[in-house]
Amino acid sequence: MTFRPTRRHILAGGAALSALAFGLPLRAQSGPIRVAGIYTVPVEQQWVSRIHLAALAAQEAGEIEYSYSENVSNTDYPRVMREYAEGGADLILGEIFGVEQEAREVAADYPDTAFLMGSSFLPDGSLGNFGVFDNYIQDASYLSGIVAGAMTESGNIGMVGGFPIPEVNRLMHAFMAGVREMRPDATFQVSFIGSWFDPPRAKETAIAMIDNGADILYAERFGVSDAAAERGILAIGNVIDTQADYPDTVVASALWHFEPTLAAAIEKVKAGSFTSENYGIYSMMQYGGATLAPFGSFEGRIPQAALDLIAEREAAIRDGSFVVEVNDSEPTAG
Template sequence: MTRLPLSRRRFMATSAGAALIAGASGLASPLRAAEPIKTAGIYTVPVEQQWVSRIHKAALTAQERGDVEYVYSENVSNTDYARVMREYAEQGYKLIIGEVFAVEQEAREVAADYPDIAFLMGSSFKQDEALANFAVFDNYIQDASYLSGIIAGAMTKSANIGMVGGFPIPEVNRLMHAFMAGAREMNPEIKFQVSFIGSWFDPPKAKETAFAMIEGGADMLYAERFGVSDAAKEKGVLAIGNVIDTQADYPETVVASAIWHFEPTLDAAIAAVNAGTFTAADYGVYSFMKEGGSSLAPLGTFEGKVPEAAMALVAEREAAIKAGTFSVEINDEEPKSS
């Protein structure tokens, strides 16, 4: 178990936080926090992994503000997940965050035993109103993925894009479909090679899968997993990043990235806990671009190298997404090669 040093400061509610909880109803005083909220993160992978790193970053930011006292456990196996949840609950943590995609039932059973603790968990399922202290979230960054797809569609010369994912769960599927839709905006004839490696963190396997796609004609890769951009760099093809910005690490390889910002999600939960209104809810909405939960990373070294027509379309669509006049389709079905 890895833990960070704790710091204590008085919580200062912001107008943004107040707006997030305005009109909310839910649990009463047991979930109200008078001091920085004792918060624990439980992760099945290293905190360096893309998805978890964004949760970890947001929690560290909240700790620096004095909103929470944050500790975490990483590399927790699925068989140990419920046990670790109970340990933190017994230690008096009031907000527990993590990802329960593989342990949904066990996690909800633990939450039911600790009704005075707020659980905010990444999940492929929705909230259960009967379990008032268990809220769910997911990274609905399809808006940014769609925009990155437009860029990919404009940059591929072979009209063949390789896509390497972890598991075909809704959270991954919707991002891939959005990316594919964006690419087809530039070239409806683009072909996609789609493969899942059956792991959230296996860079060597992701890299080998990407090599096979390059051999199959792909000159652009969608790097949903670590290892894919390494393959692209070695073979001299391009890549599109996901969740985090790796352009600085691959300046000649990663053209663009769809970024997830977990801060709006966590800030909403913090505000609700402090107000005593935390309840079963779907926090996925806070990942939408119009909520500040996702963005297209700066192009860095590729600034000025993407065709003007593509960048014009990106600007047009981004403005429309933020204005609420354009919606990117959310398709959670498993994507297939075409």
């Protein structure tokens, strides 16, 4: 695989989706479709939880019949894909960042099954039944950075991520750009824990950053907000809103909504028009795939200058007059 998503691919709107479509459509269907989710982490994990909750909501609405497997290792992932395909799943969801090649080989063996997978790569033109998606929520991450830049006193901000892959890197860069809108002199401590779900390690890493002067943390992973709460500083959440669990700690969060992505896929499977497309666009703010969480317990505590800039930038993002840069390179400290 040599393809990587770029701004040109994901920012071109509906026309880009049509241009990236390849292959023959699958057969049309009526009634609920059978959807299977395959996840390498627990469904409580931030990123996967958004897919899982969207699928549960679609099942509740009568759109799908949903089953799933969690904590599937990368080595076991292709086997589980095959089992669901053999079992008659119409649409298989998952995240294949560690098994890109193997997953596409499985999809090639089951041309009558639709696959929609979280991936760092664009669709393969030879696989008409294999679509990809990603959490392009850089718009909301940028807005959350404006909040952080307004709330930090020292300008020293700690950032803890899972792995330095595009899906994480672009959100960190967007957050940092937002911070600099309010604090051009801000400095950043950046670290990756080498895991998607290791709260103790994330907490330990965050505490080291606090000891090194950070007074606000970017919580890309679970465990970071625990460190912030324990040490009495603030945190910015990612993908889900955890303020209810940390009412005095989590100021704002960039939220990912998988519902628009899943709805588009379900509609296409039912119509028999599911093809190899890049569904990443449905994660963007313009399509309802990303929002900035309500400030909740921090209402009235965020400087008005930041609130005014957030309102201005959000309106511009939604009407297309302001574009948050998509930077997939690994962020560095400094």
